[in-house]
Amino acid sequence: MQILFKDPKIEMGIFGRFIVRLFSYVTYGALASMAVVLVFAELVWMEPLGWLIVLFLIDKLIHINSGRKSLVKDWGEGRINLVDYLSPACLALLEKMIDRATFLGNDLAIAFLKEALDSGEATSFIKDKIFLKKTEKRVAEYLSSHTKGRVKSTEEVKKVLEKWVYEAALAARSEGAVYIESKDLFLKIKLGVEDASAGKFLNELGII
Amino acid sequence: MNVALVIYYLIRSVLESLFLFIKHWYFDTWLSGLVFLDWVDKKWGRVAYYFSGLIFLLVYLIWAALPIYLLAKGIRDYANFV
Numbered sequence: 125m126q127i128l129f130k131d132p133k134i135e136m137g138i139f140g141r142f143i144v145r146l147f148s149y150v151t152y153g154a155l156a157s158m159a160v161v162l163v164f165a166e167l168v169w170m171e172p173l174g175w176l177i178v179l180f181l182i183d184k185l186i187h188i189n190s191g192r193k194s195l196v197k198d199w200g201e202g203r204i205n206l207v208d209y210l211s212p213a214c215l216a217l218l219e220k221m222i223d224r225a226t227f228l229g230n231d232l233a234i235a236f237l238k239e240a241l242d243s244g245e246a247t248s249f250i251k252d253k254i255f256l257k258k259t260e261k262r263v264a265e266y267l268s269s270h271t272k273g274r275v276k277s278t279e280e281v282k283k284v285l286e287k288w289v290y291e292a293a294l295a296a297r298s299e300g301a302v303y304i305e306s307k308d309l310f311l312k313i314k315l316g317v318e319d320a321s322a323g324k325f326l327n328e329l330g331i332i
Numbered sequence: 333m334n335v336a337l338v339i340y341y342l343i344r345s346v347l348e349s350l351f352l353f354i355k356h357w358y359f360d361t362w363l364s365g366l367v368f369l370d371w372v373d374k375k376w377g378r379v380a381y382y383f384s385g386l387i388f389l390l391v392y393l394i395w396a397a398l399p400i401y402l403l404a405k406g407i408r409d410y411a412n413f414v
Contacts, residue, residue: 132341140338147342169409172402179399183353 129286131207133215135278138223155181188212191303195296206289209296211303217245218285225281229273231322232284233313237263237331240306249307259329266325273319288315358396365392 133141155177162174193199193208210218217239224235240246241260250256292308301308309316314332317323326332365388373381 132337132344136334136337136341140334143338144341148345167413169406169413172409173406176399176402176406179357179402180353183356184349187352187356
């Protein structure tokens, strides 16, 4: 079995990812507007094309939480690209983590926590609301006091993420999950710790 | 910023989205139907299986034709309009 952690979105850098995100939002917004305009248009030829776009968007909505490949059906021998098994929410989280690590120099584990808290993903693995609020506050305080972190290269980050996501994948598979979610990454958060201070902070918080 | 990589990714995303739409609409629906028919067979036997199979086939033909019909109608109406 050959494990890979490869995706053009991970290789392209923070500005490339920004452009891709912007393009996606604009495209889907334009498609949704176009569908409404075409369906209610007076010209006869526009309506069927509008409905076709509606079908496409409904399909996209139904599969909004689907990853590219299933841990249950598609995981096997040969080449495994871990990125294919991430849920879209988890992949988005990873991209923002990589931005933090390569642009701001944040520790990957702290970046994961910060982005998970900001996006609401953290509620899937921190159920206690009081602890959630406390973690949010402590992470914000930690980041404001550790602003000069060592900026990492994409390659360095990929090496750490490969091991972390692989262990998360095995944990997800053992529970019968279809995709790797952020809660699976949280289970193995220790693998994302690079700085000693980050490790100490997470230990004090009771997370590792 | 690697411009070529961004352009490659955007083109790939568009093609992937279209491919996934076709896959979900035609193949996944067919497979789900077969799973359903298998369940009917186990639950109610062969007669129910054949009867359900016929209904599923008819529904699937309409389902499969829908996007093609919409596209063809749009193009035909546009040609008439022009």
